[in-house]
Amino acid sequence: MVSNQHTGRPDMAAPDAAKAPAIELRGISKSFGPVQANKDISIRVMPGTIHGIIGENGAGKSTLMSILYGFYKADAGEIFINGTKTNITDSQTAIAAGIGMVFQHFKLVPNFTVLENVILGAEDGALLRPSLAKARKELTALAKEYELNVNPDSVVEDLSVGHQQRVEILKALYRRAEILILDEPTGVLTPAEADHLFRILENLRREGKTIILITHKLREIMETTDTVSVMRRGQMTATVKTAETSPEELAELMVGRKVLLRVDKTAATPGAKVLEIENLKVVDSAGVMRLKGINLDIRAGEILGIAGVAGNGQSELLEVLGGMHSATGTVRLNGKPLPLTGPGSDASARRDLGIAHVPEDRHREGLILDFHAWENVAFGYHRDAKYQRGMFMDNAALRADTEAKMAKFDVRPPDPWLAAKSFSGGNQQKIVVAREIERNPDLLLIGQPTRGVDIGAIEFIHEQIIALRDQGKAILLVSVELDEIFALSDRIAVMFDGQIMGVRNPATTNEKELGLMMAGITDTSALATQEASQNG
């Protein structure tokens, strides 16, 4: 949990009028062809504050920050840094103006050491040795000052995601950044890592740094920011003091209508066991054991959520059950054993048995982006009798079917001829979910159902998942978003290092306990030690 509360910071309520804002944008506009990504945006961020920017996907947050970091040139508008008009033409001028950016996808060289990554582009001379020595000294100082501990000699690809993020922050601080922009920083972090990040940000704020936090998580906005701006369809719809707003109000400002933040669901009425997994093991192509003996079962009419930090075997579990990966062990569907290798273990055989699969990465596995929507709606089920006419496919029937699904799932625009890549993330996901749910499966495997999906579509997809459960179907949900796991699951299993650390009831557990399990700690009495090590 993030500890700071705004009630305890009355000093932030009234920004010092004498000080110039650290960043001031006046009338920024930017178009890409006919699409206006930013429309006359003005914003003032006072020094020493944390300013949040929230908005749905495609609202123009990233474009705005890219303009501030010199990736794009604004069509119109002015940028003032500390009261001085600054013309930011590229990353170099942005860095010179004291702006540092921590991208959502880290810009690190994976096989370089931390030190090498930090000095890259900010070397002092043609030879590396003096720069490395200087950086080593500075890193030690920064680590002390801001709890930014990273071993300078570690190779970046060996570091955890949380540590890699610290390297990114160190990079910015080493370049004397006074303004730090973080784009969706917690998407890949465990709850403990996220807490540590917010402590770092708090330390930075205390030292007078200005922080812009871009996120879609309302809770983070509420817990960490001093002020918050909401963006919708390229426009800044509001800028408010965080202490004077509520998550509900922010959500409404983002979407433009009232949004249900909590998923409405009744208690589950679990039936017979649909899926039984015993001692499931998977070895990947590199010979590494990814699943180390999984035991799980899922009953009809319940949602089993798998929580965990990405890369702990959840993907492999979905792939094995979906028929994309071979494995050893026993898996029974409705009491009948499923072949896990060889014939009958492929994805189409699984679909024939009533297992539907919404893969984690819709761009790589869920859709063919260059194909039309109606073609994407058929994938995996293109051999179904209803899509056939003699030896040919009945494309007209397929398109009619697509139109029906688009109407039911509110896919916008409802045009079967549009290429999958032309839809927004949320609508792409709706196409995939519609395809899988409408087949009326006994078991639905669904991975990251709302990754890169806007709030309105999240609400809709969650409702569909609950509705499927209420029809008595079994659902295996994998998500790295703990909020989502809590909102949907009837039981929660936590995965760590290819193993199930335990199964919990969402009503009796909490984020702290799950967070520890996600880090591989099952003994909750270790809580104190964990806290201590974070502070060390």
Added chain:
Amino acid sequence: MDFLTIIQILDSTIRLATPLLLACLAGLYSERAGVFDIGLEGKMLAAAFLSAAVAYVSGSVWLGLLAGIGASVVLAMVHGLASITFRGNQLISGVAINFLAAGLTVLVAQSWFQQGGRTPSLMGGARFEPITLPFADALSGVPFLGPIYGDLISGHSVLVYLAFALVPTTWWVLFRTRFGLRLRAVGENPAAVDTAGVSVTRLRYAAVLICGVLCGIAGAYLATGLQAGFVKDMTAGRGFIALAALIFAKWRPWNSLWACLLFGLLQAVALRYQNLDLGGVVIPVQVMDVLPYILTVIFLAGFVGKAIPPRAGGEPYVKER
């Protein structure tokens, strides 16, 4: 096999390894910066021709060398333009350069010298002559050490010493200088370089330029050092063997030296033992000739450990949001 034969084979190994080593280091700079280059062969060939032609006409091997480097650099810039500026497919650009060089050299040679697509033989100042290192003659009487120093180490052309000196130089540049750090970074994750405020395009052009210069030296050495004049297709796949050596060497300078020496040794053995007689079983010359290529296939098939190429290799850099 007596001591003198070993010395002779090793001596030949050094000569044959030199063009491989130069081309291999050329490829190393380019690929470390993320630009794959299968056009090493074509660049060497173009350089071999133009250096021989200019050396013959001018009588100066140094002018020849410059011309060779010039020819190679022009082709390197074509590759740079196609793969960096226009973000084209680097493999196709490389193949095009190889075809272009193979055809153009013979065509121009024929219309220039009318000798069936070759240049006239080079003599005197139009060739790189062997250099005798100090004390080589004085030491020639000393057993063991004499032949090693006098025949093996001394008596090569200046380009051979240059090639071997380039190994530690390249290592130093890559791992001890700012340029090297950025070069390696741009081959692994150009976005990291770009967001750090350094131009990806300029770095990659610099790497491609160095690649052109080194290929030019390699080609010039072939025509004016190793042999005396240009003949059709005289590179004989050396550019591809150099690429194989580069993969075998896992894109590292010192490993490149050992890989190229190994390939050079195989070529030297094939050259010396036309029909190898192993106690009644005669291994025909073709088997010996084909050995380096078989080894290349084996290396490329990945039998020699896991070679991880620069991660951004072969991909044009497109700035993302």
